[in-house]
Amino acid sequence: DIQMTQSPSSLPASVGDRVTITCRASQGISNFLAWFQQKPGKAPKSLIYAASTLQSGVPSKFSGSGSGTDFTLTISSLQPEDFATYYCQQYHSYPLTFGGGTKVEIK
Amino acid sequence: EVQLEESGGGLVQPGGSLRLSCAASGFTFSDYSMIWVRQAPGKGLEWVSYISSRSSTIYYADSVKGRFTISRDNARNSLYLQLNSLRAEDTAVYYCARGVDPWGQGTLVTVSS
Numbered sequence: 001d002i003q004m005t006q007s008p009s010s011l012p013a014s015v016g017d018r019v020t021i022t023c024r025a026s027q028g029i030s031n032f033l034a035w036f037q038q039k040p041g042k043a044p045k046s047l048i049y050a051a052s053t054l055q056s057g058v059p060s061k062f063s064g065s066g067s068g069t070d071f072t073l074t075i076s077s078l079q080p081e082d083f084a085t086y087y088c089q090q091y092h093s094y095p096l097t098f099g100g101g102t103k104v105e106i107k
Numbered sequence: 108e109v110q111l112e113e114s115g116g117g118l119v120q121p122g123g124s125l126r127l128s129c130a131a132s133g134f135t136f137s138d139y140s141m142i143w144v145r146q147a148p149g150k151g152l153e154w155v156s157y158i159s160s161r162s163s164t165i166y167y168a169d170s171v172k173g174r175f176t177i178s179r180d181n182a183r184n185s186l187y188l189q190l191n192s193l194r195a196e197d198t199a200v201y202y203c204a205r206g207v208d209p210w211g212q213g214t215l216v217t218v219s220s
Contacts, residue, residue, distance in 0.1 A: 034207040036152075043202055043211065043212050044152065044210055045210075046207045087151065087152055091206070094154075094157060094166045095154055095169075096144075096157070098152040098153070099151075101151050
């Protein structure tokens with residue numbers, strides 16, 4: 001199974017900050033990597049697929065990069081609605097696996 | 108608009124069974140593979156099962172293999188997950204999803220006596 005390691009698990013930040021979340025795969029997954037945002041009590045929302053392609057309707061302040069084993073999600077200027085938990089997921093092979101999550105919280 | 112809506116969750120005793128449904132709309136359901144993902148209270152996301160568009164390929168997570176059964180009815184635009192021999196650790200919100208997008212709103216399964 002491919003293990004997905006996300007860091008940090010908690011990210012205190014302020015409005016306007018640029019934040020970066022890292023996701024590392026235990027083996028190469030090419031660009032078969034998605035990022036999700038989840039707010040309390042809500043379903044995960046897909047932000048990025050194929051490592052760097054924004055889902056339709058997702059604002060351009062979100063960006064993704066990486067290939068192989070190392071990936072990043074960057075939020076260019078944090079807004080109040082961006083405080084949430086973020087997950088990476090590999091879909092290179094089954095079983096699909098997720099990172100443990102990064103909670104972006106108010107500093 | 109592409110939509111997925113789960114139903115069928117509830118409270119069930121350990122060892123019991125439940126059938127979850129996922130109604131799809133806004134896209135050609137029969138063209139897409141589908142998955143189930145679950146999230147235990149306060150925990151992260153766990154993939155549960157996969158089914159290809161024509162049901163020819165099915166996968167399960169080791170944690171549910173032999174107890175859960177995924178199926179679909181393309182004529183009814185519906186996905187199902189039969190949950191048998193339920194355990195306390197199966198307590199979670201269960202989501203259906205079309206790959207990475209979209210996901211349904213989820214249905215809560217609580218296994219408790």
